[in-house]
Amino acid sequence: MIIIVLTILAILTYVSWINIEHVPTRVIAGVISMALLVASIWLLTANMSNHYGMKKVTTTTEKTIYSAGGSKSPAGMLITQELGTKSDNYVMIYADREDGKAKAHFVPDKKNMPESVNKTATYKTANVDKATVKTVTTRWEWRNHFFKSMLGFGGEGHSLYKQKATVTIPDNTWVALSAKQAKQVTAKQKAAAQDKTAVAAQQKQMREAVQAKVAAYMKNNPKVSANDVADYTREATAEMTADAMKQMLK
Template sequence: MAFISFIYIPNKSVSAILAVIFVAGAFTTGVFVVKNWKDHYGLKEVTTTGATRTIYPVSSSNGMSTVIYSPIGTANKHQVYVYKTSANAKKTTHTQVSSTTKNKVIRTSGKSHIVTKTTRWAYKNDAAKIWFAFTGQDGQYIRRENKIYINKNWLVLSAAQAKALKKEMSSKTFQAKLKTQAKAYVTAQVKAAMTKDPSMSSADQAKVEKQATAEFQQKAIAKVIKQIQAKN
């Protein structure tokens, strides 16, 4: 435009003034375009919350519902969480593998689910939309936060811990030891209950036995998990 005003406007003073204005305008535009690219001038952060998604455990063996996580990199600053999207899903799903994704685990007494918040750049106003429409900055992704609500009765283990737990639970030596300890624990609980109530019926004894078996299994597994977590 400065060149055109110089060539086609007869009045040299006017053409010179217009040329200066055009050059100054082009320079100013360039400066703000660079600021838009570099400093996101004319843009603002907009965060949207996605729909709540129910999640299911990777495995539910031995009555244990488990969600697994794996660290990204060696610093272990970021983790990827692995889960299933349905009870019958054959394949697992995981959170985004990205350093700009933050995963926050929250224990809950309700259903396990994920809520994702995504932050992107957006124009501050209509003027910014007009001036910077061609830069392609609008709608660009900035960061993401996954709030992972996991039922308090579920296990949250690293991939290494889950592997170690599976190996330990499938060990014949461990199973034999567990069986012996379980028998002694249940017998002691039933004996204590009958001492307290000598007239206890067979049905009530069976209930105590069932409850004691469940209690022992829960305590035994919790002990193994604690040992594994201390090592891994």
């Protein structure tokens, strides 16, 4: 709409100053049309340079994520790859569903780099029960219908201002690994699997350690339910598996 308005006002300004013979009428019409033309140009310039007529609208979403190592492993796994050096901005591999396949998230879109620059993703560990990704998105939206109808010719509405995603994983039952570390752990696990006697001994040791922790838990909580015991057993197994993976990185 603003382009049409500018065209009409430019024509009216020209006609007012050139074609109107009556001087008072010429001056009045010329000044008014020129003032409106200047105001329209200012409105367009202000919108293009400072998003005049728009406001920032922030939305937050949060969802559960699942291990990159699949559901068979008791411990969760998050694979990370930092973009650049000390940028605290990562591509991360995890699954969106418990039975889903792990895939890379937050990969920059090379076809739309201006928007990708405004997107960042990081991760942290915390004392939580499940892994989640929280995404905070801020977009430019029109203040009202007038500004949208006047200035919304270039699709500026709903344009991204910034987006930050934060992946939070449990500090005791998940492990965050770089792509290099993930290969290192996989290689060590394959090498260890060749010695079946050692594998059996390690599995027995872990079972006994988990049983000891569960026994202590039940002793300290004599009225605990069977479901609570099962949940604690899974948590203890996941915690010890995560500890074993962390030891492989040393």
